[in-house]
Amino acid sequence: MSNPIYQPLSPDEIRLLRFLPGNGITAKLETWNLHRAHEYIALSYTWGLAPYRGDRPSDVTYAITLNEHSFSVQENLHDALMCLTPELRQHDRLLWIDAICINQNDIPERNAQILLMRYIYEHATLVYGWIGLPSDLEQNRLAIQLMRKFNKVLHEGLVTNNDDMNAVASQISPDNKEIFPEVGTDCYRGWLGIQDMFKRSYWRRTWIYQEATGPPAYTRFYCGSSYFNMTLVSASVFMAHHFSEFTQLEFPFRNLARGPLFAISAFRTEGVIAHGDSLLELIDSLRGTQASQPRDKAYALLGLAADLQSASIKPDYGKSLCDVYTDIVRFSLSQPKYGLQILGHVIRLRVSFEGEENTYIRNGFPSWVPDYREYGVNLFQTLQEGSKWAYNACGPYNIHSAHIDGRRLILQGYQMDRISSISAPWEHDVFSTREVEAWAPEDPTAIYSPTGQTLGDAFHTTILADMNVVKKSRGHMADLHLMGTSNDGLTADQHKHKNWMNVALKCASGVRRLCWTEAGRMGIVAFPTRVGDLLYILCGGQMIYTLRPKRGGAFELIGDAYVHGVMDGQLFEDGTFDGKNQETVVLE
Numbered sequence: 001m002s003n004p005i006y007q008p009l010s011p012d013e014i015r016l017l018r019f020l021p022g023n024g025i026t027a028k029l030e031t032w033n034l035h036r037a038h039e040y041i042a043l044s045y046t047w048g049l050a051p052y053r054g055d056r057p058s059d060v061t062y063a064i065t066l067n068e069h070s071f072s073v074q075e076n077l078h079d080a081l082m083c084l085t086p087e088l089r090q091h092d093r094l095l096w097i098d099a100i101c102i103n104q105n106d107i108p109e110r111n112a113q114i115l116l117m118r119y120i121y122e123h124a125t126l127v128y129g130w131i132g133l134p135s136d137l138e139q140n141r142l143a144i145q146l147m148r149k150f151n152k153v154l155h156e157g158l159v160t161n162n163d164d165m166n167a168v169a170s171q172i173s174p175d176n177k178e179i180f181p182e183v184g185t186d187c188y189r190g191w192l193g194i195q196d197m198f199k200r201s202y203w204r205r206t207w208i209y210q211e212a213t214g215p216p217a218y219t220r221f222y223c224g225s226s227y228f229n230m231t232l233v234s235a236s237v238f239m240a241h242h243f244s245e246f247t248q249l250e251f252p253f254r255n256l257a258r259g260p261l262f263a264i265s266a267f268r269t270e271g272v273i274a275h276g277d278s279l280l281e282l283i284d285s286l287r288g289t290q291a292s293q294p295r296d297k298a299y300a301l302l303g304l305a306a307d308l309q310s311a312s313i314k315p316d317y318g319k320s321l322c323d324v325y326t327d328i329v330r331f332s333l334s335q336p337k338y339g340l341q342i343l344g345h346v347i348r349l350r351v352s353f354e355g356e357e358n359t360y361i362r363n364g365f366p367s368w369v370p371d372y373r374e375y376g377v378n379l380f381q382t383l384q385e386g387s388k389w390a391y392n393a394c395g396p397y398n399i400h401s402a403h404i405d406g407r408r409l410i411l412q413g414y415q416m417d418r419i420s421s422i423s424a425p426w427e428h429d430v431f432s433t434r435e436v437e438a439w440a441p442e443d444p445t446a447i448y449s450p451t452g453q454t455l456g457d458a459f460h461t462t463i464l465a466d467m468n469v470v471k472k473s474r475g476h477m478a479d480l481h482l483m484g485t486s487n488d489g490l491t492a493d494q495h496k497h498k499n500w501m502n503v504a505l506k507c508a509s510g511v512r513r514l515c516w517t518e519a520g521r522m523g524i525v526a527f528p529t530r531v532g533d534l535l536y537i538l539c540g541g542q543m544i545y546t547l548r549p550k551r552g553g554a555f556e557l558i559g560d561a562y563v564h565g566v567m568d569g570q571l572f573e574d575g576t577f578d579g580k581n582q583e584t585v586v587l588e
Helices: 075-090 107-114 117-122 137-160 165-170 186-198 230-243 252-257 260-269 279-285 321-333 339-343 455-462 490-511
Strands: 015-019 028-033 040-043 062-066 069-073 094-096 127-134 219-223 226-228 350-353 354-358 383-387 403-405 408-422 510-517 522-526 534-538 546-550 555-563 584-588
Touching: 028 279, 040 075, 040 403, 062 075, 069 075, 075 127, 075 219, 075 339, 137 186, 137 226, 137 230, 186 252, 219 230, 230 252, 252 510, 260 522, 260 584, 279 339, 279 354, 321 339, 321 403, 339 555, 350 490, 522 546, 534 555, 555 584
Parallel strands: 028 062, 040 094, 040 127, 127 219
Antiparallel strands: 015 028, 015 094, 062 069, 219 226, 350 354, 403 408, 408 510, 408 534, 408 584, 510 522, 522 555, 534 546, 546 555
16 A cells, blocks of 8 residues: 555655645645755754643644655654744745655654764754754843854953953953843843753753764854854853852753763864764763664764774664664674673663662663663773773783673673672762772771772772773872862862863762772772672783672673773783683673
8 A cells, every 4th residue: 555645765855845725734745866955954853742741731742744645744743844844835845754754654764864863963954953943032132142152252352362262251240231141130040041941951962962963154053043153052062161269150061061961062163073082982881872773873873983884883763772782792792992881881771779879770671681771881991092001900811802782791700709799889979089988998008908008099090990090090099088078278289170070080980989809909999899709800901800600600790890900911921810710701
């Protein structure tokens, strides 16, 4: 039976929407060759309900007239079309929208069209990013007016100071009431409007990194009928970050300098799209973003990955989510440069049960398959310099022979130790170091035999995983005394030193535990770790891996670990291990 709305597409064709005269939203679909398409606009938006709904009932439905038939659309898209259609119709502009221009009920078509999406957005005349209707029209007007002031101040400052941004920042003071929020002023209401727009779910989407991080002149972000571009976003993020150094700035406004807007601005300005990036780096660094379809946590990034030119990963919405994420593991293992880096993507979300604190969510995946719906930061996968890994626990055995056999991952490795004790996790108050301080050894002057350091020095190195995450370099110890000192009275250098240690400590030890092993080694392990779990070196793996024995001789992967004194191949240098005592390790 033929589809009255959709006709089949050839591999190099797309559909574009043309709006027709008349009342309401009436349009027709036109088929165009992708490489010879007329000028068009591509829409970037969030599927589902509108971010600002007012008093609309929850069960309201929406439809447009498409190819002379009623066509259901979701609420947020309907809001966008209601605002944008008059302009598009007046200027006879074509529009590309995934939910309409792709037959969402045709899985093969979806699989094929998703591979074209980067080209579609990059070759659009304009990209419209729809963030939703404003919750307060006047506040929204003041917000965009304030964003333009931010940009004007920065532009004029750069001209005056020969593009020296540090000099510009030094001249921007909270005394400037045109741009600093003082309660009761239009400027304050403008900041509230910016906060309302920037907290929208649109900015947390995985797809935005492909859709709306192109040249700022070609992307317009619409909040209702008003719009702004990425240049104004970057100016606003800069101002929020700059003013967050001043205690006068109210706490909610400080959050504007963090989170998705900062990441998006940095993603564009650092030229990730222009210079390319690896799939694993993209998928791990953006795993905190959101996708209504969990498969898109991988598929939305395929067009950005520089190392997928000849790879076999292709969108397939007919696959299970586990199979999609297993494909990422399979691809990673096929690339020698990655080693076993993919195992560091396995992050366990904690669930508390009475009497069993270190139980974690089980998602039905094999333990070695990352669940990219779970968000976490893994410092241990950080690069040190260029393509050199920060750690090399496997020493000379840095090539793996891992292969997938159904739901099992088969590797080679060495059992190096067993967990004998673990601390409580650091998770309840990540803005304080008290929980970490409770891990400290009773006698810091005693000797840590694996390295010959004092226990105090070994401990302060371990809790940072020996890493300055800001400079991406090894050889660092935490100064918990400095970290617990008030910022008042600190020198600029001390403040900078404290800031990077805070970041590094949270990345290394946050939601983890300190452990001791039967051989007297100290380490940082994943929070589900239990006494009796085994520590393994796996061939091709830069880290130590915590494994839990299962019936039948297989293991469950609990997570990767930092164990002080063995992270650079020392157990191979001292003859503890060699190529003769490897064992086969099966993960399930």
